[in-house]
Amino acid sequence: MRSVRARAAIGATLVVAVALVAAGLAVLLVLRANLIDQADLQAEVAAREVAGQLATDTPYDELELDDEEDHPVQVTDEEGRVVLVSKDLRAVTGTGTSGVTPVPSASAGASPSPGEDDGDGDDDSADDDSADDGSSDDDDGGRPGRGQVSSDDPDFSDGTATVDRTTADYRFAAVEATTPRGVTLTVHAGAPLAAEQEAVDTVRGAMLTGLPLLLVVVAGVTWLVTRRALRPVEGIRREMAAITASEDLARRVPEPGSRDEVAALARTTNETLTVLEASVERQRRFVADASHELRSPIASLRTQLEVAEAHPELLDLPGAVADTVRLQVLAADLLLLARLDAGEKPGSATVELGALVREEVSQRTGDRIAVGVEAPEGGAFEVSGSRGQLSRVIGNLLDNAQRHAEGSVAVSVAADGRGVRVEVRDDGAGVPEDERERIFERFVRLDDARSRDDGGAGLGLAIARDVASRHGGTLTVHAAAEGGAAFRLWLPRPA
Structure with missing residues (x-):
């Protein structure tokens, strides 16, 4: 049934x-x-x-x-x-x-008459x-x-x-x-x-006669009341079927004016459709932006190869290598984002952030600005997670600071409540307050021309925030004392 x-x-x-x-x-x-x-x-x-x-x-x-x-x-x-x-x-x-x-x-014979003598x-x-x-x-x-x-x-x-x-x-x-x-x-x-x-027979007969009639009334009333109560559910089902058939996530199911569970179901369904629409739109925009970002280095590399084929003496080998490296970095970024979107869980290794920051800075020998490190050795700055992903976050923050700094980049590590705070500062132009959340979106650049010249695709900060969120932490941007931007990464200590 x-x-x-x-x-x-x-x-x-x-x-x-x-x-x-x-x-x-x-x-x-x-x-x-x-x-x-x-x-x-x-x-x-x-x-x-x-x-x-x-x-x-x-x-x-x-x-x-x-x-x-x-x-x-x-x-x-x-x-x-x-x-x-x-x-x-x-x-x-x-x-x-x-x-x-x-x-x-x-x-038990008959009682004698009054005054009668029985002989004794x-x-x-x-x-x-x-x-x-x-x-x-x-x-x-x-x-x-x-x-x-x-x-x-x-x-x-x-x-x-x-x-x-x-x-x-x-x-x-x-x-x-x-x-x-x-x-x-x-x-x-x-x-x-x-x-x-x-x-008893009268009452029994009345019950036997009235019981079936009463049960018929109860069944009919229950059927009608249930039908009326489920009518909005049928409307929700039909609209969901239409949305599935048309793939139009902008449509919404009707919300009844009542304040019962059916109305709550309709509201929750519409909220789910809103989130789903935003997710699909984000995926479409991501694919479009990724295609756009890949098109430029691929076209440049193809042009150089075609010129080299016709005129070997004109081959720009350093430029071809740079375009190849740019493609490799962009492909790695896209792969990491795909894994994060798929819900990949970080590792459970213990990472000492002070040592990780010093190690990351020591490997950056080609930076145009020397990085000042404030990470005391022997500090208890341990967190739990993936060492490779956390190293990627620090590297992305340093790359962003190098692109925007004028003459000073500094990184510090310190305890902060129940967690550890890593802060990367520069003395650049800073980030306008109304843009401080937008810069963490994918393929977003506040200065498109300069970012393209420097090789940035607008994915570094988005990857950094996603990794921080997967580790149970946060990543925010503030105004630095030097006048530029200060990116603060906060990660919880192991339980």
Whole structure:
């Protein structure tokens, strides 16, 4: 599935579906628990009402029962025999016994009429005295005392009951009661679960009906919102495709007016296109300038060779050698710039800048102006990098100073904070303040005629700054105390 809109819509729909299903199940469970609690309460009230009548020794045929269809009742004795059921109860389950026909019980016979003697007056009097003294018959495992109803929480169970040919589910409560004659009976009274089942079924049906509709709405809304949000992205994609096809880096992608991530993407894309356009333009200008610089010495050398071929006696051998050397230097400069542009990393050797400066100056025997060196021996001027490239930087700075100085060139090495500073000064005309950054561009000369005569192609300072930047340092130009230019190379010490 390659569409972001489709993935977002499906993902949102699945998340909402899981959340709704979980919430629906929780609602159903809570609703069912509450309704069952209500049924338990109704069943307990009905059971305690009947148990209370039995505890007062009310005859079975005089018991007042609630609506028998709503609260069916079954009474059993200690031996589990059914002694009383509500009218029209045809069948029952969930009460421990399925009997619905009362049977005679030796211990749970009909209570005698008031004042009736059962033939053993003395014993009965003794029993009556025992019952009247308020003592509880608690010898049988926590059963209620005579004439009392159990105060413990009743036992609840699920079951069914058939009342007048109608079978339904009920919630039964079991309550114990002891008659004044010491007979313990268990009253099972039921509360119908029809209301609970109907409510749960209604809620379940509403959820099953509403859930698919809600998911369809969520999927549709997510699809539309995602489509609207990604519309600027599609505009960016189309414009980038057009730029790729036309190779016109001057074009820019549309930037939406919002301040969201898509707008940030558009701005970043345009910034990248700006940098890319500048880089391509710089490369084109570099190639054009390099071709122009190479054309002059090659044309001069060809002319000299053609003249020498026709008139050997007119061969300017020193001029041909000079043009060849100029071509060699220019080719070396172009090769170094190409390596720097390709991201070539400098070496990690330790270089002592003081010794490097003294060595570089000592090899310059053909300079028109002697170079003064201020680099004390034994100084801790170590940096990390490529010895060859750093030597090239110092050489380029000295060449530039020799071309512009009138009578004085000096170089100094000193510690500067966490790095080392090399400064090359001359007493020439200096560099105008508004040109101090431009001179580090490639093929830039402030004095084209003199630079060409001296062999400069406008690459020395550009190479020097690129090498300094690759070594983590800087190269800047300032006004020298002698009145000319002061080029300051700063390089960090090794960590």
